[in-house]
Amino acid sequence: MASEKLLDVDPLLERLQQFADARDWQRFHTPKNLVLALTGEVGELAEIFQWKTDAEAVALHQNPAEFEHLGEEIADVLLYLVRLAQVSGIDLEHAVADKLLKNAKKYPAA
Amino acid sequence: MASEKLLDVDPLLERLQQFADARDWQRFHTPKNLVLALTGEVGELAEIFQWKTDAEAVALHQNPAEFEHLGEEIADVLLYLVRLAQVSGIDLEHAVADKLLKNAKKYPAA
Amino acid sequence: MASEKLLDVDPLLERLQQFADARDWQRFHTPKNLVLALTGEVGELAEIFQWKTDAEAVALHQNPAEFEHLGEEIADVLLYLVRLAQVSGIDLEHAVADKLLKNAKKYPAA
Amino acid sequence: MASEKLLDVDPLLERLQQFADARDWQRFHTPKNLVLALTGEVGELAEIFQWKTDAEAVALHQNPAEFEHLGEEIADVLLYLVRLAQVSGIDLEHAVADKLLKNAKKYPAA
Numbered sequence: 464m465a466s467e468k469l470l471d472v473d474p475l476l477e478r479l480q481q482f483a484d485a486r487d488w489q490r491f492h493t494p495k496n497l498v499l500a501l502t503g504e505v506g507e508l509a510e511i512f513q514w515k516t517d518a519e520a521v522a523l524h525q526n527p528a529e530f531e532h533l534g535e536e537i538a539d540v541l542l543y544l545v546r547l548a549q550v551s552g553i554d555l556e557h558a559v560a561d562k563l564l565k566n567a568k569k570y571p572a573a
Numbered sequence: 574m575a576s577e578k579l580l581d582v583d584p585l586l587e588r589l590q591q592f593a594d595a596r597d598w599q600r601f602h603t604p605k606n607l608v609l610a611l612t613g614e615v616g617e618l619a620e621i622f623q624w625k626t627d628a629e630a631v632a633l634h635q636n637p638a639e640f641e642h643l644g645e646e647i648a649d650v651l652l653y654l655v656r657l658a659q660v661s662g663i664d665l666e667h668a669v670a671d672k673l674l675k676n677a678k679k680y681p682a683a
Numbered sequence: 684m685a686s687e688k689l690l691d692v693d694p695l696l697e698r699l700q701q702f703a704d705a706r707d708w709q710r711f712h713t714p715k716n717l718v719l720a721l722t723g724e725v726g727e728l729a730e731i732f733q734w735k736t737d738a739e740a741v742a743l744h745q746n747p748a749e750f751e752h753l754g755e756e757i758a759d760v761l762l763y764l765v766r767l768a769q770v771s772g773i774d775l776e777h778a779v780a781d782k783l784l785k786n787a788k789k790y791p792a793a
Numbered sequence: 794m795a796s797e798k799l800l801d802v803d804p805l806l807e808r809l810q811q812f813a814d815a816r817d818w819q820r821f822h823t824p825k826n827l828v829l830a831l832t833g834e835v836g837e838l839a840e841i842f843q844w845k846t847d848a849e850a851v852a853l854h855q856n857p858a859e860f861e862h863l864g865e866e867i868a869d870v871l872l873y874l875v876r877l878a879q880v881s882g883i884d885l886e887h888a889v890a891d892k893l894l895k896n897a898k899k900y901p902a903a
Contacts, residue, residue: 469585474580485682487683494627495630502725502729502828503726509608510726512608521603534663534668535672538671541669544654558644561644565645567592572595572596605715610844612836613836613839616839620836627737690801691800694798705902705903706903713847713851714850715842718835722835725828728831729828732825753881768867773864775867775871779805779868782864783812786812
């Protein structure tokens with residue numbers, strides 16, 4: 464990693480905390496609840512693709528409504544995932560950098 | 574959103590593309606396959622919490638091995654999600670900012 | 684297992700086959716698509732419980748509308764799972780009996 | 794439905810109750826925990842197919858080890874699903890029959 468930062472989620476973390484605080488949602492945002500919410504959103508993502516062929520899945524961007532819907536569902540998954548990291552005390556940037564190093568060792572390039 | 578950027582994933586996107594290219598993994602990284610892989614990783618995340626009480630889930634950081642494992646699984650979910658956005662042509666930063674605006678309208682603060 | 688049958692899904696299998704045949708759905712019911720559909724339904728199941736406390740989850744039957752919804756989502760998961768077994772050639776009754784034997788060995792009663 | 798029973802899970806329900814009782818597992822088998830466990834098993838099912846083409850997924854039965862593994866994962870999903878129905882008070886046979894009737898109305902055969 465050194466000097467390069469692979470991703471920066473700090474402003475998003477701050478925003479999510481404010482958002483939850485302003486709505487008194489901390490009591491709902493337990494780790495188990497957030498994993499269930501994440502599962503719900505991944506389910507909605509899966510529904511987008513469930514009856515599509517691979518070719519139709521790749522061409523999804525040609526349908527503006529479906530493409531916008533896909534972006535929303537991906538965003539929903541990310542938001543719950545980042546919030547889960549936050550309430551669990553996981554440093555997401557560090558965790559991702561670590562995992563990429565492990566993956567690079569586990570799967571060396573040919 | 575204006576001048577503030579809520580998250581920055583550009584360096585990660587570049588790294589993921591290089592990683593896949595160097596291993597000739599593009600042919601595996603179809604949208605449907607990535608949703609299945611994401612589902613697999615969310616399953617591993619769920620397994621961490623499945624038999625824990627809410628109190629045990631909140632105290633998970635007290636167990637260094639479990640805490641590291643949690644960080645890895647959260648990272649795995651994020652990596653497949655970012656890669657899914659990438660191969661699908663979704664601008665993740667934009668999608669997240671959009672979704673937060675929609676959420677703010679849908680759930681106004683008290 | 685011997686003479687006892689732990690579960691009987693034969694009439695359901697026949698019904699599912701007829702249902703898919705009558706709608707020309709065989710081409711959609713590939714193993715991968717059915718796993719995605721199953722993921723979608725498990726997501727809907729997770730959504731039912733995501734913001735509930737354990738006490739609220741246990742008391743869900745007191746709300747007739749939510750209780751009916753829970754039954755529907757559990758049924759949806761089962762229907763896609765049985766269909767996945769069917770198109771994959773898995774003998775579900777045998778697989779379940781086998782797994783119970785393995786579980787009994789893996790987790791001996793105290 | 795009338796006189797026909799689409800599926801029979803009564804012996805399995807009895808066995809699952811005995812199994813949990815003998816291991817004092819009732820306290821772990823809350824609805825939320827069982828949904829998380831179900832998510833974990835669906836994740837393992839998804840992993841089986843994640844990098845396979847549709848053709849490879851359909852031909853999976855040609856690999857005895859993978860085919861056995863598929864049967865185990867499908868069984869695991871079914872076991873947690875049936876247990877979830879049990880602890881939630883859902884009559885699974887009735888719920889499935891109901892859902893099929895609804896599906897038949899929603900998707901009339903051509």
